[in-house]
Each structure stands twice: as structure tokens, then as C-alpha cells.
Amino acid sequence: AELDTFRERIAKLALPEQAKKRIDEEMHKFSLLETGSPEYTVTRNYLDWLTVLPWGVHTQDKIDLEHARKILDRDHDGLDDVKERIIEFLAVGAMRGEMAGSILLLIGPPGVGKTSIGKSIAEALGRKFYRFSVGGMRDEAEIKGHRRTYIGAMPGKFVHALKEVESANPVIMLDEIDKIGASYQGDPASALLEVLDPEQNADFLDHYLDVRFDLSKTLFICTANDFSIPSALLDRMEVIRLSGYITEEKVAIAKHHLWPRVLTRAGLKKNQLAISEGALRHVIEGYAREAGVRNLEKQLGRVARKAVVKILGGAATPIKIGVKEVEAYLDKPVFSREKPMSGVGVVTGLAWTSMGGATLPIEASRVHTLNRGFKLTGKLGEVMKESAEIAYSYIASHLKPYGADAKFYDTSFVHLHVPEGATPKDGPSAGVTMATALLSLAKNAKIGRPLAMTGELTLTGQVLPVGGIREKVIAARRVGINELILPDANRRDFDKLPEHIRAGFTVHFAKRYQDVAAVVF
């Protein structure tokens, strides 16, 4: 009877020669085996896997750019540049007549819509979608399966995916590709390369399956929070960055997407619970200050649940949530309108982390005047420590030209601290900020206005370009900073930003540290 099931399945497939041969052999063997013998079960499982895969089964691609644009717009507010990149990507596919042979990488902080964009791409193409996380994978067998000689051997994730989607050309999304591990169990990253690489994956070999399966028609979309991705993989990927939202964008996302979904989930109708735009803004700035919108959705969900309790308790509908009601529903705001720190020796920098952009205050203080010396705290990485040393050397040797007492650091033991100790920080982009903190200290001059800066500093006072300009500008906006100092070489990155993100900023571009000092003091 089982043989019949297998035969029925095979009849619907377009088996490649090699697979057909293997299946025939196994069927023959299976027919001779005694029911109940261990070998019987093993062979039956193997045949089950071989015959359940979508050999030669493909869904027809719908490559219609108008249709794709509609779906992307329907599911996502904003993200114009991202959508445009995806349309270009699909257009190339349309031109070549197939979508195969490329790997997309969506990179950005949590909750900015990476997974959701991936789903929309699959829907636009009319393809099946399958998603799994490779974060924390340490064993190559999770990708390529176990050899059948192992007891309890299983195929790897990709074969599972194919079985699930019943199509040989799905969209497969691999989440957290930046968090893939390596261990004594082999190197999953290099196994992954074999799967993703369009030059190799037509002959993908799962150890359990032991017959090659053509994965070259699959569209792979990877997601990651940062660029810590093996370079062999990164080289083959088409990178699209999502950088986080400003308040106005979040308001639109909340209105059009999150709130309707939250209502549905709570079993509420639009005319039972309403929230004002002001209230949304208050939730965003007071309770959900993040790059993405996941926490925002959670907070809105809390509001809806509390409203449900009230309605069931007999409250009159519609319930209207305004700014005042938000605090009654969600307690005190987690973030009060945070003012950038200020004072002598305190300067606001801008950082870029895998969670998105952030402001990064830096403090310098003179501990005592007995001898010269310098200490650093704040859980800094090696590169950041070095840029602190550079900032110190540069400022200590250039005090006079900047109008400070040339001997100030001869009799100062200084302590430079980067607060928010919980987050590890690294990178050279705080160089100018640390130098400015040290100069502010030596000049006994504080910066009395909302100003933030970023830039790498060299020993001779050059200001070099840094990454993550967009994320940093968004972070500055989030805390109400409206004046920025950026490296001159980043001018283009700033000019490329959409108008609504750039608007309202006074920006100074610096080539040398002199330019920075001239703006600040």
C-alpha cells in the first residue's frame, strides 16, 4: 500500500534522471524488505522524503511591476527608497525572464519591516514564502542534513522548506544571518554559501537526501541587523538597507497598519475605539522610542486590551483615546522628553548600532591636578579606545591654537566616560566628539545648544567619513537636536536623504578639526 502512495506521488513529478534512478532502486529494495524490520522503517522514511519533494514543480512567476508596486504600497508606509530598489530588482528579473540567481539582503534594526517586505515580495511574485532563522545555528547538519547512516537522521532545513512549500521556486527568507555561529560541528556559514550561491546551488546536495536538488530557481532573501556577515556571503548579496523611522513616519504606519491590526486582534470595531493622532505621537515619543515599530505595536495592543475590559464592564462606546488618556492606559511615559546632557566637558555624539541610530553623550572631567594622566570608561571596544587616545593626543598638543591654556593637560588627570554602560560601543566615529569634550574641558566652555556631531579624527586633525549617516540623523531628530557637524566626505550621504528627514537641520561639514572647533566654540 505504501508503495502505491509513493507511486502516486511520483506520477505527478518531473523527476530528474538521477532522482528517478535512486527512487526506483529504493522502491525495489523496499518491496523486498520484511515489514517491521528496522531497515523497513528507515527505507520507508527515506522514500517518503524523496517522493514528497516538489521535483520539477514550479509556480508561474507574476512579474508585473505595477502589481508589485501596489502590493508593496498596500503593506508598507514610507520606505520609498527600499520599494524603488525592489522594483528595480524585479524589473531586472522581468527583463531576463526569471528571478533566479540573486540573493537579497535586507539589513536594518529590529521591527523596521524586513520580514514584512520579504513577504510582500513573495506575494507580488506569486511565489510561496518560507522563513526560518539561522541565528545561533552551529551545526552544519541543520542546513545540509545528516547522513542516513546516523540513527534518527533527518534532512536539513532547506529540504524541510521545500516539502512545506511544495514548489521548487519559493521565496526562502533566512533571518538573522548575522548571528550564524561556527563550532566543531562544521561551519554553517560555508554550508550556507553552498546553498545560496547561484553558481553552486543548481546541484544542492543534502546529506540525507543524497540526491541533488536544483535550488537555483529559489529566490533567497536574507535579513540581518548588522554587517557582521561572512564576506564570502556578503559579496554575493544585493544589499538593501532599512534604517528606522522618524516620528511622522511612525504615526502614518500606526494609523494605516498597526492600529487596524490591533483592533482586529482585540475583536474591536473601528467605531468602538478611536485614537487621536496626538495620542499616537505621545505613545511613540513617550513609550516606544525605537528605530522600528514593534514595541509601538505592543503598546497599542495594551491600549486596546484595556479598552476591551472597559467596554465589557459597560463603558459607553466609542471610547476615544486622546493624549490625556494615554497615560491613564499606559502609566507614566518610559521616556520623558529627554534633553541632551550638557555642561563643561559634555558633548553629544551620534552612534550607529545594530538597534539603529542613537545619540551618544560623552563626558570629560578633570579628576585632580597632581599629575597628568588619562582614563577611559564605558565598555568601549578596541577601536573606540584608540580613537579616544588619538583625541587626547591631538587636543593635548593643540591647546594653544584653540584658545585654551597650553599647559592645561600637564596638570590634569582626566577621565573620559561614555555613559549608557549597558551597550557595548565600538568604531572610530566618536573621534571628533571625544576631542570636543576634552577641548570643552580645557577651555572651561560648555556647549549651550542642541548640537550633535560624528566623525573620525586622525592624529593630525583630519576629519574622516563615517557610516550610518541616515540612522544618526534620524536619532538626532528623535531627541530634538537640530544642529549637526558631519565629516565633509559624508556630504553626499546627507544630501541623498529624503527631504522630510533632512528638513529643519543646520548642518556643518568639517574637513579638519579646526572646522569643528569653529562651529562649536
Ligand code: ATP
Ligand atoms: P526583526 O529584525 O526583529 O526581524 P523586521 O525588520 O523583520 O524585524 P517586521 O517583523 O517586518 O520587522 O516588522 C514589524 C512589524 O511592523 C510588522 O507587523 C510590520 O508589518 C510592521 N511594519 C514595519 N514597517 C512598516 C511599514 N513601513 N509599513 C507598515 N508596517 C510596517
Ligand code: MG
Ligand atoms: Mg524579521
